[in-house]
Amino acid sequence: MRTIGKMLLPAMLAALLAQPAWADLDSGLKAYKSQKYDVAMKEFKTLAKHGNAQAQKYIGFMYLQGFGVKADAVQAAAWFRQSAELGDAEAQQNLGWLYRVGNGVPQDLEKAFEWFKKSADQGNASAQTNVGFMYYTGQGTKQDYVQALEAFKKAAAAGDLMAINNVGGMYQEGQGVAQNYTEALRWYTLAADKGQALAMYNLGEFYEKGWGVPKSSLNALKWYRKAAESGNEQAMERLGAVYENGEFGEKADSSQAQQWYDKAQAARSNR
Numbered sequence: 127m128r129t130i131g132k133m134l135l136p137a138m139l140a141a142l143l144a145q146p147a148w149a150d151l152d153s154g155l156k157a158y159k160s161q162k163y164d165v166a167m168k169e170f171k172t173l174a175k176h177g178n179a180q181a182q183k184y185i186g187f188m189y190l191q192g193f194g195v196k197a198d199a200v201q202a203a204a205w206f207r208q209s210a211e212l213g214d215a216e217a218q219q220n221l222g223w224l225y226r227v228g229n230g231v232p233q234d235l236e237k238a239f240e241w242f243k244k245s246a247d248q249g250n251a252s253a254q255t256n257v258g259f260m261y262y263t264g265q266g267t268k269q270d271y272v273q274a275l276e277a278f279k280k281a282a283a284a285g286d287l288m289a290i291n292n293v294g295g296m297y298q299e300g301q302g303v304a305q306n307y308t309e310a311l312r313w314y315t316l317a318a319d320k321g322q323a324l325a326m327y328n329l330g331e332f333y334e335k336g337w338g339v340p341k342s343s344l345n346a347l348k349w350y351r352k353a354a355e356s357g358n359e360q361a362m363e364r365l366g367a368v369y370e371n372g373e374f375g376e377k378a379d380s381s382q383a384q385q386w387y388d389k390a391q392a393a394r395s396n397r
Contacts, residue, residue: 129292170184180209200230225238261277315329326349327353330353330361
């Protein structure tokens with residue numbers, strides 16, 4: 127469903143800004159931020175040998191991104207696994223992502239769900255969004271809209287913008303909850319106002335169709351344009367049609383229409 131989006135990128139190293147208790151980890155993080163990756167790797171590996179889950183996670187991320195080493199998803203998965211088995215929530219999320227897409231490990235949606243769930247149960251918002259998406263689609267687990275909505279709401283409470291959008295999508299479609307366009311509009315607005323592109327597109331559609339709000343070509347065009355400028359392919363396609371057909375009071379403009387169609391195609395190619 128186009129109103130619902132997924133969050134399948136690995137967790138970033140948010141802890142880089144934290145003040146760790148271990149001097150060597152602190153040195154490794156400082157070296158990492160200074161792009162002295164060889165120094166960072168040496169510090170992390172020393173700690174990792176002694177079972178430091180954070181260091182293991184950072185090594186995994188460096189192998190995944192190719193920071194100071196040749197990118198190696200198999201190595202990344204191995205290091206994330208060590209950290210995940212020690213309970214690190216970000217490593218669990220990252221390992222789940224690798225299983226979800228089949229990078230460094232054979233694709234296994236059930237294992238992806240298992241690791242996302244472990245991370246989500248510790249409060250990781252990205253993992254909660256992923257758990258919600260997998261409940262929503264029935265990937266790796268039995269489809270369950272009620273559980274999907276619960277997971278999205280937990281992630282939304284932690285500020286995850288895709289989850290906020292997805293709660294809106296479930297109110298729009300009446301999945302796991304009674305259909306309520308007004309409530310959907312509220313959630314989409316929360317996400318769109320903070321820069322979430324799919325929510326911007328959804329708002330454009332609501333204003334175009336008059337769902338839970340008076341029809342407004344002006345507002346529809348505004349939100350479609352914002353969504354397109356934020357990288358949403360559907361909005362680019364919609365703007366192409368707007369200028370091809372002369373909709374929303376805009377003059378037909380084949381050149382501008384083709385520009386938006388080309389941007390949409392380029393965005394799909396870069397996924």
